[in-house]
Amino acid sequence: MNNLLVLPILIPLCTAVILIFFKEKLQLQRGISTVSGMLTILITLLLVSRAHNEGILTLQMGGWAPPYGIVFAGDMFALLLVAAASIVSFAILLYSFSSIGEKRERYYYYTFFHFLQVGVYGSFLTGDIFNLFVFFEVMLISSYALISLGGTRLQLRETSKYLLINIVSSTLFVAAVAYLYAAVGTLNMAHLSQRIAEAGQGGVLNVIAVLFLIVFSLKAGLLLFFWLPGSYSAPPSAIRALFGALLTKVGLYAIIRTFTLMFVNDSGLTHNLIAWMAAVTMILGSLGAVAYKDIPRIFNYNIIISVGFVALGVAAGTEDSLNGAVFYLLHDILAKGLLFILGGLIISAAGTDRLGGMGGMIKKYPLIGWMFFILALALVGIPPLSGFAGKLLIIRGALDAGMLTLSLIGLGSSFMVLYSLIKVFRLAFWGSEPEKEQPAVSLKGASAVAAGLLLLIIAMGIGADTLNAYVSQASDVLSSPAQYIQAIMKE
């Protein structure tokens, strides 16, 4: 029992509710949001260090012992993700002070921002599959509000699509939960894992597993990503950063949790399916990243490539590749957040999001240019930076599992990431300035935030050994679910 575990959900929840009452007081809203963001980071770091010393933290709601009550489970994997998510969302919060605009701030932007945090942290921490659905919905409803906030024509159109896709996938989620409850009669994930292992994962359970895979893939953008590039382009860049950094990762987290804990007994079917979905995702994502010439779409296809890459690590399922998947996921949360913040800075400096209308920005904004360049190297996985360790481990794990073709596709997608980002760098920062007068904007505050995140990414790369102590603890639990089950079901 560890009551601290509920605080990452409680703090943003209370903040969101308090902010509703200060609709017109923008400075106060910003102040409260900042304090709450810092508090969340402190709490999650404390939780990570506790889990490092004491193993998996659990909290039984209302003292009801599992499998009857609702359990919150903070294993290292979940807690590391919560920590990374809270850091990156704090950075995005600071960035949105200068970029989101007073009108949106007045219409409850920060409230929705914090409700989204509730959903994300809750999805990571819950140990009960129906609660996972509920927290998904909390997150999604806030994201509907954020994506349509402002009500431009493009936003309205894209929200309708996004909303419809997610309603259908949530419906399928409930259907999958219903079938699962009929088949094994429990909803607690640890208990589910036991029961599925006892029943032997036969025909019916395989169908349910694939149904879950479809649902989570829709949310994560694994293969079923057709809605993602359009929907994520519609809102302003701060919200885009939030979505790019967090939303798809929650879907990925759900895939990893389900297919390392519950549906592990017939990996010939399910994990092969994930592997091929990952391969197609990486190929299509690469094509998209190369094909487009506007910044939001190039970045959105980059999200898709990295989703495919993490899924490859899950599919391989060896100790190395799971370790790499956790590593890469942490890196990707931070790096994608930073990528979209820098993208937002470039767009507001150039006054357009088309690469054709940009050029020569390195003279006026050298700092942003070089930060973008270093980040591109980090995303590709150049050694001293944070992407390297994850990529190396995933590829090594996949090769160990005998997936040569898939590893080659994974490596090839890295080159496409490099190509697409260097294309952005070349067209936006080099060459001659366009004839059109560029708007004079001050980007000092936002650049400082970006620099902070970049330092963190560099530190994460250099301190990979230190971090590995935590990450390997997380992947330990993933590769041997018995630990997780034992921690939850013990009392």
Next chain:
Amino acid sequence: MELVMALAIGILFTIGVYLILTKSLLRIVLGTSLLTHGVHLLLLTMAGLKNGAAPVLGKEGNYVDPLPQALILTSIVISFGVTAFFFVLAYRSYQTLGTDEIDSIKEVKE
């Protein structure tokens, strides 16, 4: 009873999917709403229909599983909220874009 429920669920799903595939945004909203109703019935049926005494009262013997009701209640509340949001969104799109046909919304440029 299970057979009747299965048929009802099937019909709800069919009509829901049909409505989602039409052009008008209003029909799509109604379609999603029918779809979620179908899935709630599915949840109820899957967990076992009434085959014993009321739960919690402390009677001896066989009683009904109370969990599905709690799950359905939660799910109904969520789908209520989402449907309300979708209606508002559809109305706002109609105001701003001047149409509720999904095809013509697609062609709208920024």
